[in-house]
Amino acid sequence: MVEDQQVELELPPLDTLAARLEYLFDKIRPTPEELSDSDEPGRRYTNKEIADKINAAASDTGVTISAAYIGELRRGVASDPRMSHVRALAAAFGVNSGYFVDEAAARRIQDQIGLLNELRRMDVKQVALRQVLADSGLSATDTQLIEQMVARLRAVAEGSDANSASDEPDERR
Template identity: 35%
Template structure:
């Protein structure tokens, strides 16, 4: 549980950086969620508490723009983490430039570019890139709320 909460803090950020525990607790309360303190959020992130109520998990999930199943289902967690990684990569200026320049190219040309990128990743010893499959709208939900993965 702590690893998942920590991962959300590290990857889903405001325009000013990582959210504080007070920001998370305040926004959850302001949105009509359950009473939750900054200290309790800290304890969840650091493994000092590992059995939160479903209402608290749903509120955290909503805050970070992920489905509540993120905390229970490893397959959902994996898919959401892939999406968050992809969105985080798009924050990189070089990646954005490549994506913008590729807009409008044919499927065949895009496939060639993907093949070239995968080859360069292999040459640099990097793991295969995300396949871009749609595993839900968690990352886009977070982006709509002003969150940006790191």
């Protein structure tokens, strides 16, 4: 409980749309697929990159946005965007649009982003699996069993990839 309170104290306030948007720019990074060979891994998105992501989906969403407008939203110069822009920004960052309008949703997403960034930093996939299983309500015993099954499946898959170039299943099990 004390740890939860400490984590909450460390989270910055998200009391404006500009603060929430800036938090996403600060914490969410381009994926390796989005980076070019000359890009620095772990760098921040630019306004133009987010605008380009939103505009690339315009044929499906009907929403376009400019990098300049995103900059105005980040600085608080513009503070009342259309709901379609809010949804598009949320989609570009991969968060629920409730993040921008609901305090509880913003805190949940902020907590999730913090956890994901920590997991990425540590490169610990096992912790993520454990968290998902715990969140689904499984007992500690069931969680451990599933973790062992995943580890076994991974080992079998790696073994069959290394031992066989064909699509035949490994019969040695």
